């Protein structure tokens with residue numbers, strides 16, 4: 001396990017953010033389901049994308065990694081052998097691939113590591129029970145599924161994880177009959193569903209919905225191969241945009257699309273509402289140093305931004321409330337607890353309040369010894385917090401960034417961060 005010791009320093013300059021993890025998963029899946037060859041350009045080979053690539057191979061796709069190009073040849077649907085798929089710590093991979101495995105009528109076992117074993121998958125257990133399909137699990141992972149999913153009417157909660165909806169949206173068009181998905185509680189993380197719908201459309205699959213409450217999926221469709229470039233990731237850009245805002249020097253994020261459908265694009269307006277200065281100029285998103293103030297932030301549609309928004313809030317004047325953030329408890333860590341506990345250790349005034357975080361800003365933090373909880377977004381947020389600490393910050397478990405951003409520490413250093421790796425084991 002690697003620890004990093006960060007000596008507080010301002011960050012400044014240009015950074016090319018990695019490709020969107022969410023869009024990368026979707027491109028690999030859609031291309032793998034198509035009949036023929038697609039080229040997916042620019043995907044970042046994080047741990048999560050690698051397990052999706054492996055998972056789609058197990059589903060029958062042939063995937064060749066050619067530098068930053070993926071050459072993906074699908075057989076038009078899925079063709080799994082009896083197999084086991086290791087989802088690592090990726091909730092997306094697990095929840096996107098289970099419905100696909102249920103197209104093939106083979107026994108497919110899903111395994112995973114860390115917190116993934118505890119993250120909810122009961123929505124799928126319920127569907128399997130209702131349809132008489134095989135679902136063997138001692139609670140959590142591993143889980144073995146077998147049987148053929150049937151088209152028809154599905155009922156899904158919208159406030160556990162949007163990934164269940166995305167998973168069904170990938171699989172149902174390949175069934176012979178039509179399906180409807182009824183969302184029984186208000187849908188959260190809507191932007192991620194938009195990314196799924198957009199990826200489906202790009203690969204030739206049509207769906208429609210009525211105000212995100214009912215989704216209509218025509219059966220008997222086929223995915224069409226195509227070439228696709230994965231755009232930059234706003235959830236990752238968020239770390240650098242907060243760094244530029246709190247740090248005293250300009251930080252520019254490249255490779256982002258101004259027209260992106262990514263829900264986490266909202267980071268720019270959230271920082272600006274707090275008094276910051278984030279601007280898109282000629283395809284570059286620029287964060288200029290600004291004094292910020294407390295606001296109320298609704299996290300229901302942008303859960304992945306919360307750890308770094310808590311850093312911004314810890315250094316903004318007055319009180320910030322991050323509300324409707326209950327689902328953060330079922331991510332790679334309980335992110336309300338991990339964010340509050342670790343930022344407190346650095347001297348922030350932050351507390352959990354039910355499904356909210358309440359933060360009183362300070363001009364500076366102290367520094368100290370913190371833990372990533374093996375959660376990539378916690379490690380990255382703590383690194384950004386170090387910029388405004390008086391003393392060094394020692395982060396345990398810093399290698400976990402590779403779940404989504406393998407080059408994070410290199411980028412941190414290239415922007416002027418002062419990092420020493422303390423131990424490997």
Ligand SMILES: O=C(O)C1=C[C@@H](OP(=O)(O)O)[C@@H](O)[C@H](O)C1
Nearest residue numbers: 022092161162163189192303304
């Ligand atoms: O569909 C996706 O790519 C994702 C959906 C979100 O999960 P929830 O829908 O569970 O909030 C998000 O937190 C996750 O990082 C990626």
Ligand SMILES: C=C(OP(=O)(O)O)C(=O)O
Nearest residue numbers: 089090091092093304331
């Ligand atoms: C929660 C995340 O991803 P996943 O749900 O795919 O594990 C994340 O990247 O923060």
